[in-house]
Amino acid sequence: MKLSILFGGASFEHEISIVSAITLKAKLDRHDLSFIFCDTDHTFYLIDASSMKATTFSRGEYKKMPVINLINGAFVQKSMFKSSENRNVVLNLIHGADGEDGTIAALLDFYSINYIGPRVSASVFSYDKRYTKWLCDAKKIPSVSYEILNHDIQKDITLPLPVIVKPSSLGSSIGVSIVREMSELDYALDTAYEYDTSVIVEPFIENVKEYNLAGYSYKGEMKYSIIEEPQKEEFLDFEKKYMDFSRSESVLKADISRELEQKLKAMFDKVYKNMFEGALIRCDFFVVDGEVLLNEINPIPGSMANYLFEDFSQALEDLSSSLPSEKKIKVNYEYIHSINSAKGK
Amino acid sequence: MKLSILFGGASFEHEISIVSAITLKAKLDRHDLSFIFCDTDHTFYLIDASSMKATTFSRGEYKKMPVINLINGAFVQKSMFKSSENRNVVLNLIHGADGEDGTIAALLDFYSINYIGPRVSASVFSYDKRYTKWLCDAKKIPSVSYEILNHDIQKDITLPLPVIVKPSSLGSSIGVSIVREMSELDYALDTAYEYDTSVIVEPFIENVKEYNLAGYSYKGEMKYSIIEEPQKEEFLDFEKKYMDFSRSESVLKADISRELEQKLKAMFDKVYKNMFEGALIRCDFFVVDGEVLLNEINPIPGSMANYLFEDFSQALEDLSSSLPSEKKIKVNYEYIHSINSAKGK
Numbered sequence: 001m002k003l004s005i006l007f008g009g010a011s012f013e014h015e016i017s018i019v020s021a022i023t024l025k026a027k028l029d030r031h032d033l034s035f036i037f038c039d040t041d042h043t044f045y046l047i048d049a050s051s052m053k054a055t056t057f058s059r060g061e062y063k064k065m066p067v068i069n070l071i072n073g074a075f076v077q078k079s080m081f082k083s084s085e086n087r088n089v090v091l092n093l094i095h096g097a098d099g100e101d102g103t104i105a106a107l108l109d110f111y112s113i114n115y116i117g118p119r120v121s122a123s124v125f126s127y128d129k130r131y132t133k134w135l136c137d138a139k140k141i142p143s144v145s146y147e148i149l150n151h152d153i154q155k156d157i158t159l160p161l162p163v164i165v166k167p168s169s170l171g172s173s174i175g176v177s178i179v180r181e182m183s184e185l186d187y188a189l190d191t192a193y194e195y196d197t198s199v200i201v202e203p204f205i206e207n208v209k210e211y212n213l214a215g216y217s218y219k220g221e222m223k224y225s226i227i228e229e230p231q232k233e234e235f236l237d238f239e240k241k242y243m244d245f246s247r248s249e250s251v252l253k254a255d256i257s258r259e260l261e262q263k264l265k266a267m268f269d270k271v272y273k274n275m276f277e278g279a280l281i282r283c284d285f286f287v288v289d290g291e292v293l294l295n296e297i298n299p300i301p302g303s304m305a306n307y308l309f310e311d312f313s314q315a316l317e318d319l320s321s322s323l324p325s326e327k328k329i330k331v332n333y334e335y336i337h338s339i340n341s342a343k344g345k
Numbered sequence: 346m347k348l349s350i351l352f353g354g355a356s357f358e359h360e361i362s363i364v365s366a367i368t369l370k371a372k373l374d375r376h377d378l379s380f381i382f383c384d385t386d387h388t389f390y391l392i393d394a395s396s397m398k399a400t401t402f403s404r405g406e407y408k409k410m411p412v413i414n415l416i417n418g419a420f421v422q423k424s425m426f427k428s429s430e431n432r433n434v435v436l437n438l439i440h441g442a443d444g445e446d447g448t449i450a451a452l453l454d455f456y457s458i459n460y461i462g463p464r465v466s467a468s469v470f471s472y473d474k475r476y477t478k479w480l481c482d483a484k485k486i487p488s489v490s491y492e493i494l495n496h497d498i499q500k501d502i503t504l505p506l507p508v509i510v511k512p513s514s515l516g517s518s519i520g521v522s523i524v525r526e527m528s529e530l531d532y533a534l535d536t537a538y539e540y541d542t543s544v545i546v547e548p549f550i551e552n553v554k555e556y557n558l559a560g561y562s563y564k565g566e567m568k569y570s571i572i573e574e575p576q577k578e579e580f581l582d583f584e585k586k587y588m589d590f591s592r593s594e595s596v597l598k599a600d601i602s603r604e605l606e607q608k609l610k611a612m613f614d615k616v617y618k619n620m621f622e623g624a625l626i627r628c629d630f631f632v633v634d635g636e637v638l639l640n641e642i643n644p645i646p647g648s649m650a651n652y653l654f655e656d657f658s659q660a661l662e663d664l665s666s667s668l669p670s671e672k673k674i675k676v677n678y679e680y681i682h683s684i685n686s687a688k689g690k
Contacts, residue, residue, distance in 0.1 A: 014676045040676050042417060042455055058678035072387060097674065098455075102465045106451030110387055110443075120447045121476070124469045131466070138479045150619070198619070274495070274543070329442065331359045331385050333403035 001031050001317050004075070004088040006104065006115075008038040008057075012174050012195065013096030016302065018057050020093050023246045023303040025052050028313060034086060036075060037062055038094060038104075044068045046077060046086070070111045089320045092117030092300060096170060100300055101127040109326070116319045118279040118299035125275065126297040128169040129200045136294060139270050143294045144286065149189065149199045157185070162204040165189060167196035178204050205288060210295070211254055213264050214282040214305040215272065218318040222269055225282075225308035227261060229254035247307045263292050271297060278324045280304055280315060346376050346662050349420070349433040351449065351460075353383040353402075357519050357540065358441030361647065363402050365438050368591045368648040370397050373658060379431060381420060382407055383439060383449075389413045391422060391431070415456045434665045437462030437645060441515060445645055446472040454671070461664045463624040463644035470620065471642040473514040474545045481639060484615050488639045489631065494534065494544045502530070507549040510534060512541035523549050550633060555640070556599055558609050559627040559650040560617065563663040567614055570627075570653035572606060574599035592652045608637050616642060623669045625649055625660060 007021035008014055021035060035047040037057070045065045047056065056062050068075045074085040092104050092115050102123035108115045118126065125135045136143040148168070149155055157163065165188040167175040175195040177188035192199040214225040228251050268283050271294065282301035286293045298305075306312040352366035353359055366380060380392040382402070390410045392401065401407050413420045419430040437449050437460050447468035453460045463471065470480045481488040493513070494500055502508065510533040512520040520540040522533035537544040559570040573596050613628050616639065627646035631638045643650075651657040 010674045012674060014674075015678060015680045018681070040674060042457075054681040054684075058681040102447060102469070103451045103455050106448045106465065107455055110448050110452055112387075120451065120465065121469045121473065124447075124466045128466065134479045134483045137482060329355045329357060329359070329385060333360060335360045336363070336399040336403040339399075 001320060002088040003031055003316065004034045004036050004086055004090045005093050006036045006038065006090050007093045009094035009098035010040040010042060011094065011096035011098050012170060014040060017093060017095045018054060019246045020095065020303045022052055022054065024093065025049065027306050030313060034088060036068065044075065073112050090115040095300055114323050116278065116280065116316065118276055119324065122276045122279060122299060126299040129166065130168050130198065132297055141267060141270050141294050142291060144202045147201045149201060151193045151197045157201050159201060159203055163201050164204040165192050166200050167192045168198040168200050169196050205286065209287040211264055211285045211287065212282055213268050214280060214301060214308045215268055216280040216315065216319050217272060217277050219322050223318065224265055225305060226253045227256065227264060228308055247303060249307055251307050267292055267294060280319060346665060347433040348376055348661065349379045349381050349431055349435045350438050351381045351383065351435050352438045354439035354443035355385040355387060356439065356441035356443050357515060359385060362438060362440045363399060364591050365440065365648045367397055367399065369438065370394065372651050375658060379433060381413065389420060418457050435460040440645055459668050461623065461625065461661065463621055464669065467621045467624060467644060471644040474511060475513050475543065477642055486612060486615050486639050487636060489547045492546045494546060496538045496542045502546050504546060504548055508546050509549040510537050511545050512537045513543040513545050514541050550631065554632040556609055556630045556632065557627055558613050559625060559646060559653045560613055561625040561660065561664055562617060562622050563667050568660065568663065569610055570650060571598040572601065572609060573653055592648060594652055596652050612637055612639060625664060
């Protein structure tokens, strides 16, 4: 299968996207891959597979590689005498802004390029944690209670401590703090407001049971990964999360009852259906007093959560052959014609 | 003020966007306007002001005009020996798909072009009527009760007749029917499913009082149009709505109490704030038994509802000088550097 991995982006998660792409290069060695790097100025570069290492980007060496542009149906590389087109399915691997906020989805939609990744609406509902809560309310999906604060409105929090403070619209634990004493709150809020004008506050639940499940829809049927109980510390700081994005070793299946497994899958379905088609997503769940709560939706998980799938290559082939398609709209100017003829023109 | 009017798009409302643009050309004659047409293949053309008439498009004459492309910060016209850049603020006047679904917003965001119009999230919450209901629930905005039907799931409606049946994601009354008897339901659903896989059903309220109010935020302060009580028939069919998009005559202010006016404005505020900044929107309200209900959000109303504003030119100048701006994200590759140095590279 031919696949173009699109990575980088103008995002706080730019560097972990590079790590994700390098990880997938190793994981998908039986595919015919090409690599498209989006720099922070939104220029696209075609990166030779042999140059897919971190220093190509950190040292700016990518700037010597061919610039490519979008045209209808393809990325195109133009030189003096010829132009070559890349019409592969694109794997959107840009984490955070650009990739997960709907920008890249809309861009690829506009240029009629097939891609694996969340569509525009799905991106809006997963990128901003406020809208994930709206989705949960609308679909009756239990989640952790929360409060929203805005940088321009002075408001006290009403949730009892400890709480976890997060910018509304970032992933990868950037700007996230745990607040155990009121004296820590201002600093936590300032940190979060560095990244967003809106902040979400949730109760911090000690020793919560956490389970991760990834999956996708293949021709209308849900395909699930194994369920993992992440072995982690209180929460991952950015550097640990960064390393986490380079995971490629398979993990052990969580030791849970069949009943809990069914509950997690059923909730995953509710999140996914009529929203995330075309994407492989990972949902992170909490179990509190026997109740399953949705913690977070990752519409483009680090290295696509390859380590949760027995056959990750097959997952991508499934997805490629089952992407949402748009009906082409035809315009025949019948209204303009009929109005002009009514006017006698 | 310089302004580029972007119109057309691959949308069922393509033709009414052309009408809207022609109407604004006449209305904004004291501005320095340029006209950018997006055809249904997503090619952009720079249209000479003298060619801004319906037949330029219906006869395909626009294809002889210069093609322009997006680069960072501008639309650019390239010829053999020179290229000229258009860096004006763009007025997104593409109604329906592309313009109102977030696609054009994301495209202009990606290329760092300033524009008047809804951002990506705002588009998602106004284009799809299901998500408008989620917005209403989250912001505690009263709206008409509803049911959602999907084309692949057989389900009976439970609302009593008469009902109004609409595709979830179109404007301009396309695919909309009123159902007074059960025998009419299947045809109404088939009609709506022509345009969307999801359909929204609402009670049809006879002789409902309807009020339209437009507005925008200027440096944090809301600016409102007059409130209109639209003099209309049961509902506008497409051809009538089409003519409606060419309105440019000012209308009479609705004869309503100061109290109702305040209620409508307060509800408009709730819809607009932290969502529609950068756009001039029109909200259509119902008043039923003294209660104000939100009926619809038009994030790009026909001819931008110019006829509701005393000084529409000023409104656009206000908006242009008060557009949302994104913080530029800088990447310094510190994580890659620190990990490489830890590895001794």
